[in-house]
Structures are given as C-alpha cells and as structure tokens.
Amino acid sequence: MDPELIKDCVHCGFCLPTCPTYVLWGEEMDSPRGRIHLMGQHVEGTPVTGEMAGHFDACLGCMACVTACPSGVQYDRLIERTRAVVEKEHVRTPDDRAIRGLVFALFPYRRRLRAMRLPMALSKRLQPFLERVNPSLGAMAELAPPPARPVRLPPVVRARSRRRATVGLLTGCVQGEFFPQVNAATARVLALEGCDVVIPRRQGCCGALSLHAGREAEARKFAKRTIATFERAGVDTVVVNAAGCGSSMKEYAEVLRDDPGWPERAGALRVRDLAEFLIELGPVAERHPLPMSVAYHDACHLAHAQGVRSQPRELLRAIPGLELREIAESAICCGSAGTYNLFQPEPARDLGDRKAERVLATGADLLVSANPGCTMQIAASLRRTGKGEIRVAHTAEVLDASLRGRGGL
Structure with missing residues (x-):
C-alpha cells in the first residue's frame, strides 16, 4: 500500500454519497475514506485482521469515488494494491478459499467456461439447494444466462x-x-x-478478474x-x-x-x-430507424474507470426513432463488479434490486449495457423483482440492428 497515495485523501467525505456500500450500510469503515484510514493503519504497522480484510472485500471497486473526489485520490490503485496485500497476508476460511479457487479456475479459461455453460444454466432448478450449501453457489446459478448459440468468427x-x-x-x-x-x-x-x-x-483472459481480486502474479501473466x-x-x-x-x-x-x-x-x-x-472514427454507415425507448446503464468500469459516458449516449441518440432515457442514480453500481456478486452475494443482490427498480421506473422498452457482468446482474435482478421483464442488449447489438436495418432486438 503506497503511503504517498494514502496521504492524498483529506477525508472530506465527497465520496460518501457515491459509495454503494456506504449507501447501503452508512458505516464509515465501508466508505472509501474509511478504507483509506485502514490502509494507513496497515502502513503504520497494524497487521491485516479478519475485520480489516472484510471491509476491503466489501468494496466493489466501482471507482465512483474516483469520479467524485475533488483531491484526485487514486483510490483505484490503492484498492488494487491493498487487495494484493490482503491475498498475501490474510488467511481466508476454507469455504472462502474453495469458492475463490473454483471461480478463478473456471472463469478466466474459455474452454472450461464453455463446458460449464449448460450445467450452470440447468443449476437454476437447484438454486434453493445450492443457496443452502453456499450462497456463492446459489448466486452463480441465479446469474447464469441461458446457453447462447455458438458463434465462430473468422480471423x-x-x-x-x-x-x-x-x-x-x-x-x-x-x-x-x-x-x-x-x-x-x-x-x-x-x-x-x-x-x-x-x-x-487463441485469445486468453485479459486478466481483469484477477487484477480486481488482488491476484497480481496471475494478472501479470494474462496481461x-x-x-x-x-x-x-x-x-x-x-x-x-x-x-x-x-x-x-x-x-x-x-x-x-x-x-x-x-x-x-x-x-x-x-x-x-x-x-x-x-x-x-466518426460515422459513415447509414443509420436506419429503431422506434423504441432505451435506458442506458453506465457500467462502472466504463464511466468511472475509463471516463466514457457521453460516447455511448451519442451513438444511441444518433439512431432515428430511438428515445434515450436516463436511469436514476446512474453512478451507483449495480452490484456486479466482476466477481463481487459471487463473493459478496447479499450486498450484490441489494444493489441489483435497487438498480432493477430504477430501470423499471424508466418504462423503457430496452436496457442497454456495455459490460457482460452488468448484463447478467441486472437481468437476474429484474427476474427477482417479479415486477416485469425488460430485454437487455449491448450497445453493439443496438447499433448493429440499426446499421443493418433490422428492427428486432
């Protein structure tokens, strides 16, 4: 943990209203400035305790605090380096180690993930049982999308x-x-x-899941x-x-x-x-009309981590007949956050339900997301509310339908 980066935080509290866990629980140690305080304690010699690790694990890494911070605190680098320290110094429970081992032995490897697509989808029938065995297994079953038809792209x-x-x-x-x-x-x-x-x-994993979980050596190998x-x-x-x-x-x-x-x-x-x-690049292809209303969801690692907010909206607004609707609390994470909804299923569900309610409130025909984790998370949350279904599509799919003159989405 870099003591110089820690010193950048002046504990002003501008991050608090944007932090999902602080919004849920109102606990100081589950806010960015609270976690930075714990980082400072570790730098000064306090070992990583189970309680301290719990506060770091509860962070979604959504980077909304980076957007909100007036002091330019690099919380993204702080939390990633902190998680690497936690992985090295903290001894997790056997159940936690087993679940994390399963996830990182499966998700970064496409062949293994491919073999698990159908079993994961069928496991929805066993979700109540899996939930009792381990909440993370229940979350995995709930989040799994229906098996997709394979698509083989040319080189x-x-x-x-x-x-x-x-x-x-x-x-x-x-x-x-x-x-x-x-x-x-x-x-x-x-x-x-x-x-x-x-x-x-022969593309492999880019290392994102490993990096966000503090598995530095694995992330470097994939990178x-x-x-x-x-x-x-x-x-x-x-x-x-x-x-x-x-x-x-x-x-x-x-x-x-x-x-x-x-x-x-x-x-x-x-x-x-x-x-x-x-x-x-700028557009050259003709946009055909898509008469529908669309709610656009800001994925945290697009809006906060990359600063890409206006571009997807500009692309959608350029489609004739398409009405773009904004989602309330757009800066608050949906609860996906890479593997967070597997390792922290309860707060992830709370955040997912909160997001689903705000999506349904738009009355839109379609929800557009630019991240597969968000797509699975929000779709599962919408099903759980029982208040209505709304199809979820990627920005690319909407553009593709417009450019090819195909209205069905």
Whole structure:
C-alpha cells in the first residue's frame, strides 16, 4: 500500500454519497475514506485482521469515488494494491478459499467456461439447494444466462466500405462464451464503419478478474499473453466491448511496472472501448430507424474507470426513432463488479434490486449495457423483482440492428 497515495485523501467525505456500500450500510469503515484510514493503519504497522480484510472485500471497486473526489485520490490503485496485500497476508476460511479457487479456475479459461455453460444454466432448478450449501453457489446459478448459440468468427472481418482503419478485437472470456452474439455484432458494426477487424484465434483472459481480486502474479501473466497476442496479430489498436476488460487493459503499463520492457510494450498497445473508438472514427454507415425507448446503464468500469459516458449516449441518440432515457442514480453500481456478486452475494443482490427498480421506473422498452457482468446482474435482478421483464442488449447489438436495418432486438 503506497503511503504517498494514502496521504492524498483529506477525508472530506465527497465520496460518501457515491459509495454503494456506504449507501447501503452508512458505516464509515465501508466508505472509501474509511478504507483509506485502514490502509494507513496497515502502513503504520497494524497487521491485516479478519475485520480489516472484510471491509476491503466489501468494496466493489466501482471507482465512483474516483469520479467524485475533488483531491484526485487514486483510490483505484490503492484498492488494487491493498487487495494484493490482503491475498498475501490474510488467511481466508476454507469455504472462502474453495469458492475463490473454483471461480478463478473456471472463469478466466474459455474452454472450461464453455463446458460449464449448460450445467450452470440447468443449476437454476437447484438454486434453493445450492443457496443452502453456499450462497456463492446459489448466486452463480441465479446469474447464469441461458446457453447462447455458438458463434465462430473468422480471423479477419473485412471492411464493408472503404477501409479507414485496422483494429484488433478482444473477444473476452465471459463475453465470448455467454454473449458471443455481442462479439459478432461488434465485428459487423466495425466492418460497416470501414474497419478491417483482426480477431486472433487463441485469445486468453485479459486478466481483469484477477487484477480486481488482488491476484497480481496471475494478472501479470494474462496481461503479457494478451499483449503478445495482439503484437503477433500486427495491430496496435484493440477495440474492447467489455468495460471491465477495457479498464484493466488500459492499466497494463501500471500492472507490469516491475517487469522490464513490458510497460513500453503495453504503452504501444492502443486500447479503446467500442463506443469511444466509434466516436473518434466518426460515422459513415447509414443509420436506419429503431422506434423504441432505451435506458442506458453506465457500467462502472466504463464511466468511472475509463471516463466514457457521453460516447455511448451519442451513438444511441444518433439512431432515428430511438428515445434515450436516463436511469436514476446512474453512478451507483449495480452490484456486479466482476466477481463481487459471487463473493459478496447479499450486498450484490441489494444493489441489483435497487438498480432493477430504477430501470423499471424508466418504462423503457430496452436496457442497454456495455459490460457482460452488468448484463447478467441486472437481468437476474429484474427476474427477482417479479415486477416485469425488460430485454437487455449491448450497445453493439443496438447499433448493429440499426446499421443493418433490422428492427428486432
């Protein structure tokens, strides 16, 4: 934990109304400034106790406090380094170790995740039993989306008009296995906007889940492999359609700060979220009307970590006939936060239910999200409320429907 970064916090409290756990519980130690106080205690010699680790584990890492902070406190780096310390120094319970071992042996590996898609979907019938065995297993069953039809993308998708750029596409782990149609839509949209899209076959995990959980060595391994994969593909710009992955890839130079030569290689890789890239590129393809109302959900690692807020809204507003509606408390996390809804299922459900109520209050026909974790979390929360269903789609899918003149979403 960096004592200089800790000193940046003046404990003003501007972060409190934006912190999801403080909003839920009103406990000082479950706010950003409270956790920074605990970090300071550790730097001064206090060991990581179980109670201290619990407060750090309760943090979603949503970075809303970074957006709210007037002093420029780098809480994102503080919490990531703190979690690495917790993983090294804190002895977890056997149940906690088992669940974490299961999640990190499964989710970053696409073949394993693929093999588990159908069992996870079928486990919904066993959710009450799994919930009694372990709440994290119950959450895993509840969150699992229906099995998706496999989509096999070619190594290169050629521009459908004059070529304006050549980009790589990160297909991701959860995105690639649970929402392959989003990757297909992303490739089509980029091609229609004049891009050659290079899709390396043997992509692995980008390391986002590991990084956010304090598993530093694992995150560095995944980061190096991802950089090398796109270097071999011959692209220097990578388009990402999952907010958590994009925010982590933009931090590769920091993640690999102690590995000689790698920060420079990371810096040569230009990472852009899909919406961010399309706005920078500018539109050329015709937008066909989509007569519907859409509520846009700000994924935390897109809005807070990457500062990408206006670009998705600009893309949606440019579609004829589409009405964009804002969601109340848009800055408050939905409770997904990578693996948070698996390791902290109770507060995650509380936040998910809160978000679902505000989504339904918009009366929109469609909810748009730019992160697979958010999509699963909010969809599960909407089902749990029993107050109504609303389809959830990715920004890429909405754009794809408009560019191809297909109204069905």
